[in-house]
Each structure stands twice: as structure tokens, then as C-alpha cells.
Amino acid sequence: MRSTFAGLNTMLSGIQTYSLGLDTVGHNITNANTPGFSRQSVDVAATPASKIYTSFGPAYAGNGVGGLSINRARDAYADKQYWREASSKGYYETQLKNYNKVEEIFNDTSDSGLQKAMTEFYKSWVDLSANASTTANRTAVIQKGRSLAERIDLFTEQVQEQINAEYEDLRLNVDKVNTITDGIVALNKSILTMEATGGNTNDIRDQRDLLVDQLSAFMNINVYEDSQGMYTIVSNGTSIVNGASGLHLQLGNRIDNEEYGVTDYTLQIKETGTLFNGLEGILKGNLDNIAEDKGYIDTLSNIACFMLTTLNDQHKTGVGIDAVPTTGLNFYGDENYVYTWEKPAGSEQYSLRIHDTKASAGTPDTYVRGVKAIAELHVANNLTAPGGEQYVAARTYNQLFNDNGTPLLDSNGNYVYQDKNISTGVTLAAGSSITINGTTYPVPPTGTGIPADILTADLNGTGDGSNATLISTLFNLKKDETGRPVGERSIGDVSLNTYYNAIMTGLGIKTQTTDSNLDYEESMLEQINTWRESTSGVNWNEELTYMITFQTGYSACSRCLTTMDEMLDRLINSTGVVGR
Numbered sequence: 001m002r003s004t005f006a007g008l009n010t011m012l013s014g015i016q017t018y019s020l021g022l023d024t025v026g027h028n029i030t031n032a033n034t035p036g037f038s039r040q041s042v043d044v045a046a047t048p049a050s051k052i053y054t055s056f057g058p059a060y061a062g063n064g065v066g067g068l069s070i071n072r073a074r075d076a077y078a079d080k081q082y083w084r085e086a087s088s089k090g091y092y093e094t095q096l097k098n099y100n101k102v103e104e105i106f107n108d109t110s111d112s113g114l115q116k117a118m119t120e121f122y123k124s125w126v127d128l129s130a131n132a133s134t135t136a137n138r139t140a141v142i143q144k145g146r147s148l149a150e151r152i153d154l155f156t157e158q159v160q161e162q163i164n165a166e167y168e169d170l171r172l173n174v175d176k177v178n179t180i181t182d183g184i185v186a187l188n189k190s191i192l193t194m195e196a197t198g199g200n201t202n203d204i205r206d207q208r209d210l211l212v213d214q215l216s217a218f219m220n221i222n223v224y225e226d227s228q229g230m231y232t233i234v235s236n237g238t239s240i241v242n243g244a245s246g247l248h249l250q251l252g253n254r255i256d257n258e259e260y261g262v263t264d265y266t267l268q269i270k271e272t273g274t275l276f277n278g279l280e281g282i283l284k285g286n287l288d289n290i291a292e293d294k295g296y297i298d299t300l301s302n303i304a305c306f307m308l309t310t311l312n313d314q315h316k317t318g319v320g321i322d323a324v325p326t327t328g329l330n331f332y333g334d335e336n337y338v339y340t341w342e343k344p345a346g347s348e349q350y351s352l353r354i355h356d357t358k359a360s361a362g363t364p365d366t367y368v369r370g371v372k373a374i375a376e377l378h379v380a381n382n383l384t385a386p387g388g389e390q391y392v393a394a395r396t397y398n399q400l401f402n403d404n405g406t407p408l409l410d411s412n413g414n415y416v417y418q419d420k421n422i423s424t425g426v427t428l429a430a431g432s433s434i435t436i437n438g439t440t441y442p443v444p445p446t447g448t449g450i451p452a453d454i455l456t457a458d459l460n461g462t463g464d465g466s467n468a469t470l471i472s473t474l475f476n477l478k479k480d481e482t483g484r485p486v487g488e489r490s491i492g493d494v495s496l497n498t499y500y501n502a503i504m505t506g507l508g509i510k511t512q513t514t515d516s517n518l519d520y521e522e523s524m525l526e527q528i529n530t531w532r533e534s535t536s537g538v539n540w541n542e543e544l545t546y547m548i549t550f551q552t553g554y555s556a557c558s559r560c561l562t563t564m565d566e567m568l569d570r571l572i573n574s575t576g577v578v579g580r
Contacts, residue, residue, distance in 0.1 A: 004571075006050065006063065007564045013064030014557035017044055020067050021550040025543050032538040036210030038072035039538050040202055072202040075535040079209065082528045083216035083223065087281040089521035090217035092514050094285025095292075098166065099511040102296060105158045108504060117151040118475070118500065120144045125472035132465035141468075142379055145331065148307075149377045152300050156261075156374050159300075163262045163293045167251075170267070170286040173218060174249045177283070180215045181233075184208055185246040188230040192244070195229050205229075215240075219278025236279050238269065247271050249283075259370035260294050299503050301370050304377040305352045305490035306499075307332045308339040311474055318467030333376045341490050342367075350488060352376070 003009075021042050031037040045068050049060035108115040124144040128137045187208040194201045208231065212223060215233070219240075224232045226243065233241040240247055252266035252273075267276050267287065278284050308330075315331040329335050338355040344367045351367040354376070368376070479493040491499040 004568070006061070008561060008568075010062065010064035011557045011561035011564060013047060013066055015554060015561065017042070017065045017067050018550045018554035018557060020070075022547065022554065024070060025547045025550065028538045028543050029540070032540065036206045036213065037538070038074050038202065038206050038209075038536040040070055040072050042070050043068040069200060070202065071200060072205065073536050074209075075532060078528055078532045078535065079212075080223070082525065082532065083212065083221055085521055085524045085528060086213065086216040087218075087220045087279075089518065089525055090282040091280045091285045091288075092518040092521055094282050095289060096511065096514045096518055098162070098285075098289035098292065099507065099514060101162055102159070102293065102507060103511060105155055105162070106296075106504060106507070112151075114148075114151055114155060115500065115504070117144070117148040118497070121148045122472055122475045125468050129465040129468035129472060132468055146379045149304075149332070149379065152304055152374055152377060156297055156300050156371060159293050159296050160260070160262050160371075163260070163290050166286050166289045166293065167263070167265055170265075170283065170290075171251055173282055173286065174251060174267070177215065177218050178248045180211050180218075181241055181246045181248070183211050184215070184231060184233065184241050185244060187211070188241070189244050191229045217281060218283050219281040236277055238276065249276055258372065260297050261371040264290075296503075296507075297370055299500075301373045302490040303496070303500065304374045305339075305341055306496060308352060308373070308376055309341045310489055311471060312339055314467070314471050314474060317470075332379060337376075339376070341488055350490065352490075 021044075024040050024042050028039050044065050047063040047066045049062050052059055052061050107113050110116070121141075121144040124137070124141045128141050131137055187204055190204055191201050191208070194204070212221070212231070212233065215221060219235045221240070222234045224234070226232065228243075230243040231241060232239060232243060238247065248270040250268055250270040252268045255264040255266075257264045267283065268274065269276050276283075312330045312332055316328045330337065330339070333339055336356060336358045338357060340353045340355070341350055342353045343350050344353075349369075351369045352373040354366040354368065356363065356365075475496045477495050478498075479489055481495075494502070
């Protein structure tokens with residue numbers, strides 16, 4: 001037989017369930033703006049019925065309602081989409097920040113840009129070619145050459161500072177990653193402990209997912225949940241978080257990089273010492289930015305090496321205003337050094353070869369790249385240095401050179417000269433003579449460049465500027481357009497201006513492409529967030545509707561409970577009393 005008070009218990013279950021529903025609605029509303037919060041709801045079900053016997057046989061009478069669980073609304077697929085796209089967004093965001101800083105360094109739109117310095121240096125040679133004897137023109141060449149060298153030095157230092165800033169940023173990001181992974185491990189342990197007896201720790205799970213959101217910006221991750229509710233997070237095959245334990249990242253021991261003048265570090269897993277590569281994300285962006293910035297130091301180094309080799313080689317073919325003392329000298333670098341662009345023995349990489357002409361026999365040559373090559377770029381000569389070609393009337397003969405820049409000799413060891421008037425090769429044998437403008441000059445048996453007797457004879461104290469013209473053409477001529485056989489060049493086969501413009505154009509294209517990629521990823525994440533919010537977000541109108549529903553149900557159950565109480569009161573206190 002069903003209990004007399006069964007109806008009270010039925011109404012009580014309804015009151016308790018609707019009260020739980022109201023509490024959950026209040027929890028949702030108060031956390032509507034809490035980052036990472038997921039809307040929660042009460043799952044309800046009818047309680048097991050009681051078997052009773054009626055006049056017509058057995059029946060089952062309901063005993064009310066009960067709350068099965070409180071669950072959060074979460075779309076696991078949307079989460080995985082978010083974690084994948086967040087790493088791409090973090091990568092492009094980090095790259096774009098670096099590109100913008102590099103553009104500020106070079107900034108060819110301003111008067112302090114490298115393009116401006118190169119243009120002014122070029123124009124100074126053009127002006128010198130028109131009047132090579134004018135002191136002002138000669139001084140301008142040296143000043144503009146020095147300005148270009150200083151500009152290259154300055155930009156190199158600024159790029160080095162940017163590399164150091166990227167390493168510092170990487171160090172801070174590593175600390176953030178370690179803090180996040182430690183937090184996820186701690187929440188994994190809390191979830192394991194609290195859910196061991198049943199139920200879902202929804203708020204703690206929300207906190208953990210929020211940390212995973214943050215972690216996904218730093219690296220590419222895959223998230224797996226085990227039967228105990230703990231996360232395992234894998235990045236590029238490495239389990240950064242494995243349930244109740246996790247790994248930490250660190251920057252390895254410092255590596256002094258002399259080529260770029262910076263201190264390098266590797267990104268490692270602290271517990272194993274192995275290298276870590278997050279594939280995408282902020283950490284990968286930092287590392288790629290460092291490699292990218294080193295490439296811009298290489299660009300500056302290649303320009304410096306071009307000046308030290310190609311420009312110097314052309315400069316040395318001219319004659320100074322005071323003849324022999326300033327003939328065959330470098331414009332850039334040390335006057336006692338011969339600079340060439342070669343591969344060291346056993347190496348596949350070209351470097352700046354420095355041969356010290358005053359070094360003792362057997363002294364090995366020095367090979368340098370990067371900032372060490374840039375350090376050689378300083379104006380070697382003073383005002384007595386280059387004017388133009390200093391022949392008596394015009395430059396009639398020009399010594400020919402091999403591909404490696406050495407003088408061209410015939411089978412007898414005599415220097416070979418080019419007669420520009422007839423465009424044929426003329427061999428001047430030792431002890432023979434050459435006639436220029438009716439004057440005959442003897443040819444010495446040794447020496448380099450134009451014979452010394454020719455240089456000192458009948459100089460008029462002015463320069464014809466033809467060598468300045470040839471030097472100015474180096475800025476705009478390809479390797480095969482110079483009219484002179486040359487070996488490998490640090491800037492390749494293109495002209496100097498083309499080389500530099502290609503690098504800067506590439507920088508602009510990379511910036512624009514990265515900006516477009518970032519816009520795409522931001523758009524994707526916005527869509528995914530909208531998708532997530534449609535499931536997990538708190539809708540005020542919806543929650544207020546639930547509140548009214550639960551409130552009405554609560555009131556109805558309370559009214560029914562009051563009615564049943566009055567019935568029982570009549571039954572207990574009034575039924576069967578005789579004589580009242």
C-alpha cells in the first residue's frame with residue numbers, strides 16, 4: 001500500500017529539483033562574462049515508481065522527479081578546431097610583428113634608409129666622373145661612401161638588437177608555457193580526485209579548457225581525454241602534458257655566434273635536453289623570426305662584400321690624382337688587404353677572403369662572413385685617393401684580368417692590355433715600349449696594373465673620370481654587362497640595385513602575405529568562437545525563460561504541497577472524532 005505521506009515526498013522532490021534548476025540558472029547568469037565559462041544545465045528524470053494495488057490489479061504510481069547530473073554545454077569538435085587555428089594565428093601574429101620592426105629598420109621611404117645612402121653614393125660617382133679633379137666632388141665620394149658604410153653598420157646593429165629581443169620574447173613565452181602546463185596538470189589531478197565519487201566538476205573543466213586555449217597559441221597541439229577525465233596534450237609527438245605529469249621547456253646553453261654577432265639559444269625540453277619544435281604557434285614564430293633576421297644581416301653582409309670586392313677591383317684599375325702613391329688602392333677596407341669572394345677549401349659556402357699583402361710567407365688567408373665582413377667596410381683612403389683615370393689625354397690602354405681578378409698574362413708572363421681604340425688585345429712584352437699621344441714609354445718587366453713609367457710620365461694633374469664612370473655603372477649593371485670578366489659575386493649575377501630592391505620587395509611581399517594570413521586566421525577564429533558560443537555561451541533571454549519556468553514549477557509544487565498538507569491535517573485531526 002502506498003504511504004500516506006507519499007504525496008508530500010513527491011512534491012518535495014519537485015521543489016528540490018526546481019530549486020536546483022533555479023540555482024543553476026543563477027550560476028549561469030552570474031558567470032555570463034567569465035572567460036571560458038560554459039553554460040550548465042540540470043539533467044532530470046522521473047524517480048522510480050512505487051507498485052500499488054488497486055481494485056483492478058497492480059499499478060505503478062510515480063514518486064516525483066530527481067536531478068541526475070549537472071552538465072556543461074560544450075562542443076568538443078569546435079574546441080579542436082579552435083586549438084588548431086589558434087596556433088596558426090599565434091605564428092602569423094608573431095611573424096607580422098617582426099616584419100613590421102624590420103621594415104622600420106630599413107624604411108626606404110625616409111632619408112635615413114639604406115636605399116637613400118646607396119643612391120647618394122652612386123650619384124657622387126656620377127658627379128666625380130664629370131669632373132674628377134674637383135676637390136668637392138672627390139670629398140663627396142669619400143663622405144657618401146663612409147655614410148653608406150655607417151648606415152650598413154647601424155642597420156646591422158639594429159637587426160642584432162631585434163634578434164636579441166626575439167630571444168628575450170622567446171624566454172618569456174617559454175615561462176608562460178611552463179606556467180600553463182603546470183596549471184593543466186594541477187587541474188587534471190583535481191578532476192581525478194573530485195570526480196572519483198561521481199559527478200562532473202564543470203567549473204574546473206572550464207578552467208582547464210581555458211588554459212588549453214592559451215597553450216594552443218604557443219604551439220600546435222592535439223588533446224586527448226582518458227577514461228578518468230584527465231587530458232594528455234601532444235605537440236609534434238611530444239607529450240607536453242600526460243595526465244598527472246608534464247614536461248617543461250627551456251632555452252639551452254648560450255652559443256656565441258660570431259658570424260652574426262649575437263648569442264644563440266636552442267629550445268629544449270628541460271627533462272630530456274632534446275630539441276623541441278612546436279610546428280606552429282608563437283614559439284615557432286620566435287625561432288623563424290630569428291632565422292629571418294639573420295638573413296637580413298646576410299643581405300647587408302653581401303652588399304658590404306660587393307663593395308670590398310667588385311667595387312674595390314674596379315677602383316684599383318684607376319690612377320690617383322697624385323699618380324703612383326694613390327694608384328691600385330682599395331676604396332673600402334685595409335689598403336694592405338686584397339679582398340675576394342671565394343669558397344674556403346672543403347666548404348660549399350662562399351666567404352670574404354682577406355689576403356694580407358704584408359703578412360709573412362705562409363700566413364693563411366682569413367675567411368669571414370656576416371658581421372665580420374661588414375666590419376671590414378670602412379673607407380680606406382683620404383682625399384688623395386680616387387679621382388678618375390689619370391692618363392695624359394684619355395685612357396687608351398686598360399689591363400685585362402682573369403675571372404678571379406688577377407692580371408692576365410700571356411705565355412711569356414707579359415701583361416695583356418686592351419686597346420680601346422681598336423678593341424683588340426695587345427701584348428706588351430717586357431723591355432718593349434708603348435706609345436701614347438706620340439710619346440714612347442718603356443714597359444717594365446714586373447709590376448701590376450699600368451706600367452709605372454706610363455703613370456708618372458706627363459701627368460697633367462687632372463682626372464678624366466672614366467674610372468668613376470665605370471664604378472657608377474656597377475650599381476645598375478648585371479655581372480655579364482660589366483664588360484670585364486669577373487668571378488663569383490656576393491650579390492650573384494644581378495646588379496647591386498636589383499639585388500637590394502629584390503630583398504626589400506620580398507620583405508614587403510612577406511609582410512603583406514603574413515598580414516593576409518593573419519586576417520584569415522582571425523576571421524576563422526571569430527567564426528569558431530561564434531560556433532562555440534552558440535553551444536557554450538550564456539543566452540540571457542534563454543536563462544530568464546528557464547528562471548520563470550523553474551519559478552512557476554517551484555510555486556506549483558509548493559502550492560500542491562500545501563494542499564496535501566491541509567488534506568492530511570483534515571485526515572489526522574478531524575476524521576473519526578466523535579462528539580465534537
